[in-house]
Amino acid sequence: MVSNTWSFGFxxxxxxxxxMAKNYRHSNQNVYFRxxxxxxxxxxxxxxxxxxxxxxxxxxSIFGGQAAKLNKIARFLNEKxxxxxxxxxxxxxxxxxxxxxxxxxxxxxxxxxxxxxQYGAEYTHNNHLANFLRYIHSNLYxxxxxxxxxxxxxxxxxxxxxxxxxYYNKSSTNYLLDFTNIKQVNMDQHxxxxxxxxxxxxxxxxxxxxxxxxxxxxxxxxxxxxEPTWRDLKGLKRSHIxxxxxxxxxxxxxxxxxxxxxxxxxxxxxxxxxxKFLEDIQRYEYDIAPMTHVRKLLFPEDMPKLRKxxxxxxxxxxxxVLEQLFTYLNELNKNYIPVVxxxxxxxxxxxxxxxxxxxCLVKLNGKYSIxxxxxxxxxxxxxxxxxxxxxxxxKDYIYIDVSVRTEEEEKxxxxxxxxxxxxxxxxxxxxxxxxxxxxxxxxxxxxGIRIRVLPFFLEQTQYELDCEILYIGQSTPVD
Numbered sequence: 001m002v003s004n005t006w007s008f009g010f011x012x013x014x015x016x017x018x019x020m021a022k023n024y025r026h027s028n029q030n031v032y033f034r035x036x037x038x039x040x041x042x043x044x045x046x047x048x049x050x051x052x053x054x055x056x057x058x059x060x061s062i063f064g065g066q067a068a069k070l071n072k073i074a075r076f077l078n079e080k081x082x083x084x085x086x087x088x089x090x091x092x093x094x095x096x097x098x099x100x101x102x103x104x105x106x107x108x109x110x111x112x113x114x115x116x117x118q119y120g121a122e123y124t125h126n127n128h129l130a131n132f133l134r135y136i137h138s139n140l141y142x143x144x145x146x147x148x149x150x151x152x153x154x155x156x157x158x159x160x161x162x163x164x165x166x167y168y169n170k171s172s173t174n175y176l177l178d179f180t181n182i183k184q185v186n187m188d189q190h191x192x193x194x195x196x197x198x199x200x201x202x203x204x205x206x207x208x209x210x211x212x213x214x215x216x217x218x219x220x221x222x223x224x225x226x227e228p229t230w231r232d233l234k235g236l237k238r239s240h241i242x243x244x245x246x247x248x249x250x251x252x253x254x255x256x257x258x259x260x261x262x263x264x265x266x267x268x269x270x271x272x273x274x275x276k277f278l279e280d281i282q283r284y285e286y287d288i289a290p291m292t293h294v295r296k297l298l299f300p301e302d303m304p305k306l307r308k309x310x311x312x313x314x315x316x317x318x319x320x321v322l323e324q325l326f327t328y329l330n331e332l333n334k335n336y337i338p339v340v341x342x343x344x345x346x347x348x349x350x351x352x353x354x355x356x357x358x359x360c361l362v363k364l365n366g367k368y369s370i371x372x373x374x375x376x377x378x379x380x381x382x383x384x385x386x387x388x389x390x391x392x393x394x395k396d397y398i399y400i401d402v403s404v405r406t407e408e409e410e411k412x413x414x415x416x417x418x419x420x421x422x423x424x425x426x427x428x429x430x431x432x433x434x435x436x437x438x439x440x441x442x443x444x445x446x447x448g449i450r451i452r453v454l455p456f457f458l459e460q461t462q463y464e465l466d467c468e469i470l471y472i473g474q475s476t477p478v479d
Contacts, residue, residue, distance in 0.1 A: 006031040020059045031067045034074045036082045069132045099133045168206040171354035181217045184224045215273040233290035239299050264304040
């Protein structure tokens with residue numbers, strides 16, 4: 001913290017960073033803190049120290065991209081704010097406007113294009129460099145804010161997890177819940193109260209809380225744009241909801257431009273969030289709750305019916321990616337290889353694999369199974385296994401016998417899968433000496449579940465047909 005030059009050679013020798021130092025491949029060996037104001041310089045060191053020693057930034061990040069941004073921030077502050085006592089003294093909106101103009105004058109790109117695949121939306125955003133001044137300002141504010149987490153304008157789920165046991169996906173980087181976009185008078189406080197209640201009562205997840213903030217902030221901004229003198233939602237009428245629904249359709253028509261956009265899903269999700277929120281604040285008798293009952297504000301026919309996904313919208317890992325992955329598998333970090341194998345062999349998402357617990361492996365009938373609890377999925381059938389040696393393949397079909405076992409009974413059922421109806425209708429040529437295709441088949445097996453047969457081929461010199469069954473329950477909506 002004292003030195004204005006942080007050396008890779010020195011930091012890399014600290015025990016915490018020894019493994020990272022071994023994998024460092026960049027030429028840059030120093031980070032320079034060159035802010036004219038000594039107090040601002042110290043604030044930036046404090047942010048860098050916190051990011052580094054809390055494993056938020058890696059050595060590659062510290063000495064690479066973040067160092068380059070730091071140099072630009074230093075030049076900007078020295079030029080525009082040489083006498084600044086603290087970053088927190090900045091009028092951040094005004095300063096950010098100056099920062100963007102300064103970057104543009106220096107020839108830096110400040111925009112990037114983004115697609116949201118879930119809805120097919122296309123956006124242009126400020127890039128990381130453009131957002132960096134606000135980012136460090138926000139981080140310093142968070143680090144120096146000693147209020148209870150619930151009172152802050154940005155909640156950190158890592159702190160809430162430590163203090164209150166709020167669950168979150170540790171493989172995700174979406175740690176923060178940001179209420180600063182709710183700018184209408186006092187509305188942020190009421191929504192904080194609502195989100196806090198639902199998190200503590202375990203009635204929705206952290207990811208759902210983030211989704212609620214997204215839709216609620218836009219809903220409230222729209223309603224208050226119609227009624228700028230309002231301080232609550234007491235006067236909310238059906239006419240307001242009708243105009244909001246119209247706005248949602250206009251918004252999706254303009255923003256969700258991709259051919260595989262799912263505007264109905266976006267609209268449905270937004271309306272479900274709003275309906276649940278209004279129902280709850282009426283039930284809990286919030287001061288801001290509408291006087292008109294929610295049943296007279298939102299009707300079932302307002303909810304769009306979802307169209308079935310076309311085959312082009314179904315996401316799967318391209319074969320050339322799988323081929324590269326397993327060709328170079330041993331070149332991955334040794335800690336990542338088991339994650340790849342477990343994800344591939346089980347069909348779990350990477351985030352689900354990273355969330356597996358130490359007791360997830362159980363042995364049943366001499367075979368090992370992974371037991372996991374995936375949110376929003378209900379396991380209706382506990383065990384599905386192939387009947388040994390029952391798999392056969394001809395040019396048109398795969399034949400398989402499946403043992404379906406519940407607590408009450410065990411049955412064997414036979415299934416026939418049409419090869420020509422799977423995986424975007426490509427023709428599949430099965431060559432048992434050296435098969436070239438990965439086959440994925442999804443079919444109904446009764447009991448309200450689906451069966452997913454995934455034959456795949458391993459090793460470069462020996463190709464063996466290895467089949468597994470993954471089971472999922474019917475997806476259930478979670479508020």
